[in-house]
Amino acid sequence: MQVMGEEILEVRKKSIMVKTLGCSSTGIECDKASVSGSVSQRACVYCGARVVLNPITDAFHIVHGPIGCASYTWDIRGSLSSGSDLYRNSFSTDLREKDIIFGGAAKLTAAIDEVVQKYQAKLIFVYATCIVGVIGDDVEAVCTAAEKKYKIRVIAVKAPGFSGTKRQGYKLACDAMMRLIRPYQLSKDTLHHGVNILGDFNLAGEIWLIKNYFKKIGIEVISTFTGDASYEKLIKAPSAALNIVQCAGSSMYLAKLMEEEFGIPYMKVSFFGIEDTSASIMRVAQMLGDAGVVEKAVNLTKRESCRLRSFMEKYRPYLAGKKAAIYVGGGFKAISLIRQFNEMGIETVVVGTQTGKKDEYEVIQSIVNDDTVILDDANPAELEFFMKQKKADILVGGVKERPLAYKLGIAFCDHNHERKHALGGYEGVENFTKEINLSINSPVWECMTAI
Amino acid sequence: MENAVNLNVNPCKMCVPLGSVTALYGIARCMSILHGSQGCSTYIRRHMATHYNEPVDIASSSLTEEGTVFGGEKNLLSGLENLIRLYSPEVIGVSTTCLAETIGEDIPGIIKKFYELHPECTAEIIPVSSPSYAGTHFDGFFRATRAVVENVSMDIRKNNKVNIVTGMISPADTRYLKHLLNMMQIDYILLPDISDNLDGVHVEKYDRLPKGGTSLSDIKKMAGAKYTIELSTFNNDDFSPAVYLQQQYGVPYCRLDLPIGIKATDALINKLKELGGMIPEELQKERGRCLDAMIDSHKYNAMGKAAIFGEPDIVAGVVNICCENGVIPVVCATGSVCHAFDKKLREKVEKTAKVQFVEKIRIKDDADFTEIENCVIECEANIMIGSGDGYRIEERTDIPLLRCTFPIHDRVGGQRVRLLGYDGAMRMLDNIANTLLAKLEGSYRQNLYDKYFRPENESTTVKLSADNIVDINQRQVLKEKTLRHPCYTCGSGQYARIHLPIAPKCNIQCNYCIRKYDCPNESRPGVTTEILSPQEAFEKYMLVKKRLPNLTVAGIAGPGDALANFEQTRQTLYLIRQADPTVTFCLSTNGLMLPQYAQEIIDLGVTHVTVTLNAVDPEIGAKIYKHIDYMGQRYTGISGAGILLGNQLNGIRYLTRHGVICKINIVMLKGINEEHIVAVVKKAKELGCEITNIMQLIPVKGSAFENMPLVSNKEIMDMRKKCGLYMKQMYHCRQCRADAIGTLGNDLSIEYRNISAAKEKPARNSPYRFAAASKSGMIIDCHFGQTEEFYIYESDGIDLRFIEKRNVEKYCLGKENCGNKTDKIEKIIITIKDCTAVIALRIGEVPRQRLKNVGIEVITTYDRIENAVKKAAESKNAANEVWNTAL
Incomplete structure (x- = not known):
């Protein structure tokens, strides 16, 4: 085991492990509340719920609380829409001092009234943030009353930041979506067809890419959660024959609920990297399609893989042998990234996630090389320490990690929800490889010397 | 979107804790912890990190459910221990959040307890009350600086220093301010100083707790200073460090506007001069240069009608710059509640506006971006200056936004925005002028052409071929494709085409047409035996292609209108294009939806389009078309024909300009358009079409024109010859079915009816x-x-x-x-x-x-x-x- 430096807090050591030869029995501590004062990179329950629901394009997302939470999540995701762009607005009850004293329920009711009357809302999500419960607002009651009054859907998402980790927020979002679609369950003998895509938020149009693949092979996509989703499209979801789950961390719970209640089986897929993308397309084709569909899927995956192999060959000599550090939100993304790096000949030396689950860490452990450092809910000090210790050439992470990498003179790849180019699908392979190359082999690093 | 009354729609403000931690970043070796949920610190870090492009580390006490119910003391105590271990700070700022304030946490009490538990702790721990609901980040900034002077134990011995207290200005502006003070040889203490910590340098060894900022030893001396200058117009006395230092230690003070603009900068410099400062030649020159620049650009800037938004002090400063140079600030807005805002700005703004007789002015505090956007539109602003959050308005209205204050997330350099001093004003003015000039230079030729030339020459709008957006290679490809298209090559029997009947619906009703018939033996446009789905059409195409190697063209000719069934058309063409990159796509339409889909048709690779254009005069059109269905509305008579004609002309012009070969079909109708056909052909020529095809009416039973007299072959040939003077004519039209297959002379469509493209399956071993x-x-x-x-x-x-x-x-x-x-x-x-x-x-x-x-x-x-x-x-x-x- 490597020596952990001074900068590693004692309580944090359980959440850090170094892969050793053979099998470690203890495993990593994860899915716990962040350590106070450790400067976690995690957000909160509200954030989890908001990021999952926000891409529903024609919904009103009203944040009930003081202004901050609405400000920081306004148009935060690069989720694209082919229809409404309502979701790119931030609605907040903007609670002030007197609301804290006298309660904010009346203000919320007035806000909902206004939204319905002025903008003819059909679907409203109301997010209750930290203090709403503390000041005694019954958000559920306000929402139910509004549903009755206006005959529209007003769904309360009670997501005080302190009530768990971001993962609880994902769960709340899944529950909210179930409340939305449950009334549209099909009767027992109705035939299901087509596929729902879960856990894809249409960042930089990724869901469009994937839908195009399915269109090419003749598989119908019924509904998408939640990238480019709309009320009308979501309520069709119960009629699908299969759910495929991309971002497992946020949407597996929804897939399980839909399996239990609607009898729709689910399958994990990944559209990161050539092989994952091909395998995912093939499986859906084989599960839902006839011979014609399978044949088209074979043609598509073969053609694309072929094209990309020669593309990758061009880049490989410039990337092989480099070392990568990964710090992302969920475990599934980390796993995909490790494999994508393998395809490039890049070794992953540090890998961590904000909200990875135990089984995801087990997978990570099984696919990385010995001596790789694995971290759960890491802080900047740990990232700095291990990236330096393992001499990482590039960090893949989110917005907050970027300046740290740059300060340390390490290349960076933005794998965040604000990105402007697709990293999923076959097209994403090209973008990802190009991005890794242009940062890792940038001339700037040669200038970083003293006079 | 209408202004909202009961809710904030797109906030022009952040929360109090963000301002608080920003100010604390300007204290040397200070680490912040937010007492509240984990998310608060992460959100604020993300917001700051993308603006300043620096690592931003803020700890959180990560309150849990238990902490919320039973108090968060335990969390805060261990949080302090952990952050000391990780960062070894000399100062720690404990800022509250809405949660901590609402559950009533006693922060000074917890800090006291911490010192008792950790007598070895030497860090100065400062409690900052920063409830999110009690203001904005603007207030938070001053709440923190005030808390710093209130909590640091002061050295009351007199010294000769001048305290300079600033609000939320950029690191680069802070550096400028220090430079100015140094130039004037002022012995000063600047609180806070974010110049290095939020705009760091690249060094070999990264220090996660940056070293810059106002040092604790300097802060201690503030009580003994000879004077305090607080650079804020709108800060509240309750949060004013200057007021506190005066009340507590008798340090005299004055409050000045942020030195943005000539007069405000003059005011600061004069004050500093009073306090013993020198005005060096360098500074004189800087001022002179700014004045010179102002004169140089004043006429350009007079074009500007600006919407200015952000923190109240920054808005006031930018308003200064604008008013001094003749830019009219038609909208001034801030998200903060700020009662003095209107009073302070109105006179200045109205005076500037009056010069150009502009009357509509909006000054608003407590505004959200929906209100700001509505004001921008109402007051016809042509430039916006403010925080990066104005990007949504910029996106929607195309009014340029100069990003000059927090937050800026979609551009780099937020940390290096410059506004302060003569130099800052000069840069901002150059920026404004250049933005306005860019707009002017990029548009005035076209604008003047549209304004003066076009109305006089309405009839001669023929565009020169140089305007066409097609390159030579593309032209060559098109030429070859046209040579292999049976309709364009004098009926040469060499090449075959397939019409894919995927478009059942039509959006206009022609009086000569009826699409009810389903007769396999009849051959005329609008007839088919079956409607195919895009997938079936694709399979049929592949099958026919296998058997007919001379198949060069795939067309969509109804039976309705290709564009009235655009989704099917798109899918069909897409599928075929994937499998056969060389096939020529041909499409026929009535043209009603052309303006909407022209670009998409081009993107799909369609190179040949046929538009049926029976008249170029709505009055004649009204006799031919019973009605049109457009955008969910049915139009009849002249209005319907007028809409159709307008769309046809615009659509065809667009297509030809983008290199699409256009053929015009004209149905010759006795007593209706026969006299008018030459005019139609001339118009087709003018629009850049390739060929016109004058056809006979085929009277169809049940259609409005079923009894119309037939046009004889001779009459048709004469008309074609007459029109041949103007344009190439088509003499070989067979008026094909919507599912025709084969060469023009030999329709094979019967052979391919209802043939499913079955595929043989290879034998497999049992798996x-x-x-x-x-x-x-x-x-x-x-x-x-x-x-x-x-x-x-x-x-x-x-x-x-x-x-x-x-x-x-x-x-x-x-x-x-x-x-x-x-x-x-x-x-x-x-x-x-x-x-x-x-x-x-x-x-x-x-x-x-x-x-x-x-x-x-x-x-x-x-x-x-x-x-x-x-x-x-x-x-x-x-x-x-x-x-x-x-x-």
Whole structure:
């Protein structure tokens, strides 16, 4: 085991492990509340719920609380829409001092009234943030009353930041979506067809890419959660024959609920990297399609893989042998990234996630090389320490990690929800490889010397 | 969007804690902790990190449910311990959040307790009350600076220093301010100083707690200073460090505007001069240069009608710059509640506006971006200056936004925005002028052309070919394609075309048309025996292509209108293009939806379009078209014909300008348009079309024109000849069916009716079935005994096929009653009983034996599922071969 430096807090050591030869029995501590004062990179329950629901394009997302939470999540995701762009607005009850004293329920009711009357809302999500419960607002009651009054859907998402980790927020979002679609369950003998895509938020149009693949092979996509989703499209979801789950961390719970209640089986897929993308397309084709569909899927995956192999060959000599550090939100993304790096000949030396689950860490452990450092809910000090210790050439992470990498003179790849180019699908392979190359082999690093 | 009354729609403000931690970033070796939920610190870090492009570390006490109910003391105490261990700060700012304030946390009490528990602690811990609901980040900034001077133990001995207190200005502006003070040889203490900490340098060794900022020893001396200048117009006395220092220690003070603009900068410099400062020549020159620049750009800037928004002090400063140079600030807005805002700005703004007789001015505090956007539109602003959050307005209105204050997320350099001093004003003015000039230079030629030239020459809008957006290579390709198109090559029998009948609906009703008929033996436009789905059309195309190698053109000719069924058209063309990159796409339409879809048609690779244009005069059109359906509305008579005509002309012009070969079909109708056809042809020529096709009316029973007299062949030929003077004519039209196949002379469509493109399936060996143990769903990554899900595959060693995913718990319950006693291994065995082998990462000896007993082989490997299954099947095949050979 490597020596952990001074900068590693004692309580944090359980959440850090170094892969050793053979099998470690203890495993990593994860899915716990962040350590106070450790400067976690995690957000909160509200954030989890908001990021999952926000891409529903024609919904009103009203944040009930003081202004901050609405400000920081306004148009935060690069989720694209082919229809409404309502979701790119931030609605907040903007609670002030007197609301804290006298309660904010009346203000919320007035806000909902206004939204319905002025903008003819059909679907409203109301997010209750930290203090709403503390000041005694019954958000559920306000929402139910509004549903009755206006005959529209007003769904309360009670997501005080302190009530768990971001993962609880994902769960709340899944529950909210179930409340939305449950009334549209099909009767027992109705035939299901087509596929729902879960856990894809249409960042930089990724869901469009994937839908195009399915269109090419003749598989119908019924509904998408939640990238480019709309009320009308979501309520069709119960009629699908299969759910495929991309971002497992946020949407597996929804897939399980839909399996239990609607009898729709689910399958994990990944559209990161050539092989994952091909395998995912093939499986859906084989599960839902006839011979014609399978044949088209074979043609598509073969053609694309072929094209990309020669593309990758061009880049490989410039990337092989480099070392990568990964710090992302969920475990599934980390796993995909490790494999994508393998395809490039890049070794992953540090890998961590904000909200990875135990089984995801087990997978990570099984696919990385010995001596790789694995971290759960890491802080900047740990990232700095291990990236330096393992001499990482590039960090893949989110917005907050970027300046740290740059300060340390390490290349960076933005794998965040604000990105402007697709990293999923076959097209994403090209973008990802190009991005890794242009940062890792940038001339700037040669200038970083003293006079 | 209308202004909202009961809610904030797109906030022009951040919360109080953000301002607080920003100010604390300007204190040397200070680390912040937010007492509240984990998310607050992360959100604020993200917001600051993308603006300043610096690592921003803020700790959180990460309050949990328990902490919320029973108090967060424990969390805060351990939080302080941990951050000291990680950062060794000299100062710690404990800022509250809405949660901590609402549950009533006693921060000074907890800090006291911390010192008792940790007598070794030397860090100065400062409590900052910063409830999010009590203002904005603007207030938070001053709440923190005030808390700093209130809590640091002061050295009351008199010194000769001048305290300079600033609000939320950029690191670069802070650097400028220091430079100015140094130039004037002022002995100063600047509070806070974010110049280095939020705009750091690149050094070999990164220090996670940056070293810059106002030092604790300097802060201690503030009580003994000879004077305080507080650079804020709108700060409240309750949060004013200057007021506090005066009240507590008798340090005299004055409050000045931020030195943005000439007069405000003059005011600061004069004050500093009073306090003993020198005005060096360098500064004189800087001022002179700014004045010079102001004169240079004043006429350009007078074009500007600005909307200015952000923190109140910054807005006031930018208003200064604008008013001094003749830019009219038609909208001034801030998200903060700021009662003095209007009073302070109005006079200045109105005076500037009056020069150009502009009357509509909006000054608003407590505004959100919806209100700001509405004001921007109402007051016809042509430039916006403010925070980056104005990007949504910029996106929607195309009014340029100069990003000059927090937050800026969609551009780089937020940390280096310059506004302060003569130099800052000069840069901002250059920026404004250049933005306005860019707009002017980029548009005035076209604007003046549109304004003065076009109305006078309405009839001669022929665009020169130089305007066409087609390059030479593309022209060559088009030429070749046209040569292989049977409709454009004098009926040469060499090339075949297929019409794919995928478009049943039509959006106009022509008086000569009826699409009810379904007669396989009739041949005229609008007739087909079947409607195909895009997929069927694609399959039909592939089948015909196989049999007719001379098939060069795929067309969509109804039976309705290709563009009234655009989704089908798009899908069909897309599918075919994927499979056959060389086929020529041809489309016929009435042109009603052309303006909407022209670009998409081009993108889909359509190179030839036929538009039926029977008249270029709505009055004549009204006699031909019974009605049109457009944008959900039915139009009849002249208005309907007028809309149709307008769209046809615009659409055709767009297509020809983008290199699409356009053919115009004209149905010759006796007594209606026969006199008018020459005009139509001339128009077609003017629009850049390739060929016109004058056709006979085929009277159809049941149509409005069923009894119309026939046009004789001679009449048609005469008309074609007459029009041939103006434009190339088509003499060989066969007026084909909507599902025609083959060459013009030989329609083969009957042969291909209802033929499904059945494919033969290759014979397969009976495959083996495998169960793959996987957690990730992509690789064999799971220990056999811990597997919850198996991916079931079949493979014969050549192909592989995914069957399904089985969940052990569910499968087991569904298939057989496993009972509670059944152990995990038993359940797994039931789940995968039908498989030849199971593939897992590892497996114990006992389960291996049990599987063997039921005849299931075990393969352990670490590989992608697909690879592992294939390899397993291959080795099964090999084993069988060996076995067979041995026999």
